[in-house]
Amino acid sequence: MDFIVLTLFPELINSFFEHGMISRGIKKKLIKGHCINIRDFSCDRHNTVDDRPYGGGSGMVMKLESLQAAILHAKKKNPESRVVLMSPQGTRFSQKKAFELASRNKDLIFVCGRYEGIDERIYTTLVDEEISIGDYVMTGGEVASMVIIDSTARLIPGVLGSSESFKSDSFIDDRLEYAHYTRPEEFEGLKVPEVLLSGNHEKIRLWRKRSSLQRTFLKRPDLLQKNTLDAEEKKILKQWRQELETLVRE
Template sequence: MKIDILTLFPDMFTGVFNQSILKKAQERNIVSYHVHNFRDFSKDKHQKVDDYPYGGGAGMVLTPQPIFDAVQHLTSNKNNKTRIILMCPQGETYTQKKAEELAKEDHLIFICGHYEGYDERIREHLVTDELSIGDYVLTGGELASMVIIDSVVRLLPGVLGNEESARLDSYSSGLLEHPHYTRPADYKGMKVPEVLLSGNHKKIEEWRAKEALRRTFIRRPDLLKGRILSEQEKKWLEEFQKGE
């Protein structure tokens, strides 16, 4: 996968792409990151990329020319379909399902804005996706794009040491992930559930499925709306509702 980022602050990405999983993924040639200052594409003699909004109002608006030219430059030799992602608090709320969708692509371009917003023509005629990581406003799209890139790259084959890790993540199954325990089995009187020490893999899987459902019921009941439940899951939910 190739990932291009258009930003006015390229140095923000240096530390992120040179640490941990994101760094290892690039070293293994699974993904490549390319950060571009879209000010370099401005045709203004002062390299301006923003201007006052028509109709008046506070703040500055990013002009279309540098963004359009930058995207054209990055896609001019591409035969494959590129996803052009606008980071915007008005965008679709980002989810694990979206991460899984983007992880199937070959080329992603992230547009990270600043100031008051984007010229609407960028939104209407250039991008394929508008994404938001939550109902709040950041100073720019850089941090949000880092979150999305991290969540996508870890899903690429060969990135994680154990492919099961991504499959069992919270939200991948539609439920929150079950609790985890490790050694020691007894820490200051706080004990690991006996079933996890039993060696009975069938019972362990059943316990994990039940506890994933319990955790979702307690913490994110909204995730259960519209979910098709098995007969066993229905019985477990009845237990949870009774406080059992």
């Protein structure tokens, strides 16, 4: 799977491709990462990529010609690539969306807008999908594209160190991830839960499920409405309620 980013600031994206999990995935040839400078496709000697908007108003708009040429250049290698525009008007990104993008196994071309936006004719002729990472506005789409690439790439088999790593992530089943502990066993009077030191895998599994459920209930109760509680979760919540009632009586 190839992640191709169209941007006016390639140094931001190239640095991203050169570090961490993404870099390891590229070196292992499980994914690819490319950056295209939109300015390389400008139509004048000043490398102009923006112009004043028709109808007046503040700010500038990315020019049609250079952006179109950059997208068409990116699609030459693989005409089936999907063109994704980073936009606050797009579909809200989520873990479910990351799985969808990863499972398609199609190259993705990310268009990172700048200024006030891009010429509307790019939307209607070349963009396959718009994605937003939240209800706020940033100065450009580079950070948003990196968020989506990072979240999607880690779901591609082999990119993470363990094929099981992402299966316990937050939001996988509309639950937050359980609490984690590592050495030392005690730090400033705070101890690691004894069950995690027991070596009893079934007890550890149940503890982690309880921890996940409690975190979700306290921090993101809205997630519990998306997915029906299973029998084990109902039992955990019932026990938790009984424990709380006991504390209140005391």
